[in-house]
Structure formats: C-alpha cells, structure tokens
Amino acid sequence: MTTSSQAIILFxxxxxxxxxxxxxxxxxxxxxxxxPDAQVELAFQDFxxxxxxxxxxxxxxxxxxxxxxxxxFMAQGGHLKQDLPRMLGKLREQHPRIEIRAxxxxxxxxxxxxxxxxxxxxxxxx
Amino acid sequence: MTTSSQAIILFxxxxxxxxxxxxxxxxxxxxxxxxPDAQVELAFQDFxxxxxxxxxxxxxxxxxxxxxxxxxFMAQGGHLKQDLPRMLGKLREQHPRIEIRAxxxxxxxxxxxxxxxxxxxxxxxx
Numbered sequence: 164m165t166t167s168s169q170a171i172i173l174f175x176x177x178x179x180x181x182x183x184x185x186x187x188x189x190x191x192x193x194x195x196x197x198x199p200d201a202q203v204e205l206a207f208q209d210f211x212x213x214x215x216x217x218x219x220x221x222x223x224x225x226x227x228x229x230x231x232x233x234x235x236f237m238a239q240g241g242h243l244k245q246d247l248p249r250m251l252g253k254l255r256e257q258h259p260r261i262e263i264r265a266x267x268x269x270x271x272x273x274x275x276x277x278x279x280x281x282x283x284x285x286x287x288x289x
Numbered sequence: 290m291t292t293s294s295q296a297i298i299l300f301x302x303x304x305x306x307x308x309x310x311x312x313x314x315x316x317x318x319x320x321x322x323x324x325p326d327a328q329v330e331l332a333f334q335d336f337x338x339x340x341x342x343x344x345x346x347x348x349x350x351x352x353x354x355x356x357x358x359x360x361x362f363m364a365q366g367g368h369l370k371q372d373l374p375r376m377l378g379k380l381r382e383q384h385p386r387i388e389i390r391a392x393x394x395x396x397x398x399x400x401x402x403x404x405x406x407x408x409x410x411x412x413x414x415x
Contacts, residue, residue, distance in 0.1 A: 173409065176363070185365075186363060189396075189402050198410065198414075233412065237301070238308075238310070239308050266412040270315075273315075277404075280319035287357045
C-alpha cells in the first residue's frame, strides 16, 4: 500500500500567535513517530490553518478509509459539545465512504490529568 | 500555623458550559491531596469565577506569603504572553508583600505532552 488507510487529525483551537501551535507540533511528531503507517495532521478551529474540513478533505483525497479526530482541547465546552459534532456531521455527509470518529477531550483522560497534576506539584514545590 | 503560607492557583480559560471546569476540579483535588499544607484554588479568565484577581486577594487576606499561578492553558498565546503578565504586574502592585510567581503553559511540559501523545495513540489504535 502506498497510502495510509488511517488519518489521525489533531484538532486544536488555534490562536493569532504562531508560538501557540508549538506543543501541538510536538505531539504530532510523537504520534507520527509511533504510527508511521498513519497520516498524522494538525487542524485548527480558528486563526490557524488547515481547518478541520480541509484536513479531512485532504485525507479523503489521499484515500484513507478512517479518520480519527482528536480534540486537543483541555475540556468539554461549547466547541466540543456543539461545534465539533456539527462539523463532524457535515464531514460525514461530504465523505460518506470514510469512517470519521472523534475522541474525547484531553480532560477526560485520567492519565493526562494525573500528568498535569504531577507537573503542577513539581513546579509549585520548587 | 493555622493558615497556609503558600497558595497554588490553577488558572484556566473558563467557558459558558459548567462541564468545562470538571477536569480542572479533578486537578485541583489531586494537587490539594498531595499538598495539604497549601491552599489550592481554581481561577478563571472568562465566563467563570473567581477571577485571578479575586483568588489572589482571597489568598492574601488569608495571609499567604507566596502565590504560584499555574496556567492550565494548552499553549502559549496572547492570553499567557500578554494578558497574564499584565494581570500579574497589577497583582504584584496590589499585594507587594506576597511573592507571586507564574509557571509556564502545560504545552511547555515535555512529560505532559508525552502523556497526551500516549493517550492519542491508545485512542487512535482502538
């Protein structure tokens, strides 16, 4: 196979400041290194590109069968509870042959919350 | 001593949706459990209360000598690079006897980024 069958799209809020994307680029690199078979991309809700729509369209054009959208948002709020499901509904209509799944927010992962707490504790003890 | 000498204020963006604060409440609980000697509080930039200003004022009223502000933001953007330093400058003027420090963004902690990448990899493999 010359193309990936799975795309992992890391979906972040975006900001005007380009530095804002740096941690997401690091996460992308780590995920890509561990999953060389998958196509790993960043996408942004606001201010930065590509949009989620553009990233999914590109993955579709490259023939993936499945897209996992991973919201790199700290927590569940309006963006993830209303905006994202609406976007995903539209994307599933546009790309009926592709399975499009969405993961939970970072704040729903106990191991990530524990890593954050440990980091807070180290910093606050210094 | 009947009061804490250190306050750890976990500073998050805030959102209209109350569910948004849940992961931050979990982090607060974990940090407080590990540091029963410190006063651990949440504060929010928008939509939720208390504000950072109110949380620092409360800690000051309770006699803490040091306040560590921990931004629970994914990355460095305008909020952390411009708004937060401005707020901290004002707070240091208002509370000259208290040492007020600010930690980096979550995205600057390699161990947190690795925990996020590991979580993405587990979810995307399922």
